[in-house]
Amino acid sequence: MTTASSTAVPTLIGSVQRALRLLEAVGTHREGAPAKQLAREAGLPLPTAYHLLRTLTHEGYLRRENGVFLFGAAAERLVGGRAPAPRRGVIIESLAHWADVIGAPVYCAVYRDGEIDLVAVADTPDFPAVEEWAAFRETGHAHALGQCLLSQLDERAREDHLDRHPVQPLTRYSVRDRPAFLDRMRSMNRTEPVVERQEYALGTVCAAIPITVGTAVAAMAISLPLDQEERLLPAVEQLRCEVTSLLRSFVFSISI
Incomplete structure (x- = not known):
């Protein structure tokens, strides 16, 4: 049988x-x-x-x-058959949690080896991330994450970055030239979120906060559609209030 x-x-x-x-x-x-x-x-x-x-x-x-x-x-x-390497899963999982809780895409980036490096992005079908239509690392002057990272550099490092990645307006709302961008950098208050409105992508607003992890230059950000702009500052404040709980995961990912 x-x-x-x-x-x-x-x-x-x-x-x-x-x-x-x-x-x-x-x-x-x-x-x-x-x-x-x-x-x-x-x-x-x-x-x-x-x-x-x-x-x-x-x-x-x-x-x-x-x-x-x-x-x-x-x-x-x-x-x-390669040897195991560090994974970004921990930080991605944390960002995904906050994307769900806040109801907005959450971005994490560092400034490393003279370039803007997008470590991770978490979004959902209801709240998709901004599509990268212009090279992200080359347009730091136009998006909140890049502005937040560049504001943390000393003047020499910032000037060097702009020598390699010149300021060019991406939309009619973008900063127009290098002197105007540098003036903006000098006027920024490090305790306040960096906000950009339709400078990188039309119809999108974004806010970023600096992240202090040792000597690393890092930032986190959220983006929202323009018609939900009233949610932007409360949402980024919510992220900032909880960011301490993410720092341990962020430290893990910073060396990847």
Whole structure:
């Protein structure tokens, strides 16, 4: 008599199948791809894709850089047998929590080796992150995260950055030139959030706060649609009040 266990058809786990389709989609893009494109190519609803991408990122199979998803250290180890590397999952998980609680995308960036480095972004289908339509690290003068990071540099380092990445208006609301931008830097109050309104992306407002972690130059930010601007300052204040609970995770990620 044949036992049930020997004749049973293996159960296909739908979530695993969907995750694998996303990984396959990521593998076709050497420079990475955004969530919307991956969802479309994998044939998945965007909310489902967001959930799986977040899980895969947390587990180290993917990483998110400058708005696109690429293979992470865990995926690379599967095919290359590489030694384990530090993951950004802890900080990404923390940011994802606050994106849900605050109801806005949360961004984390550092200034490292003379460049703006976007460490992590957490968003949701209802509150998507700003699409990177102009190279993020080259347009720090136009977005709140970049302005917040550059305001923490000394004048020499700031001038050096602007030599390599000149001030150019991206929208009709952007700072127009280098002297105007430097004047803004000098007038900033380090205890107040850095706010930009439609300087990087039309229809979007953003606020950033500096993060003190040893000698690191770092910042966190949120963005909102222009028609929700009244939520901006209360939301960033909520983030600032809770940021102490994130610092331990942030310290872990700062060296990645």
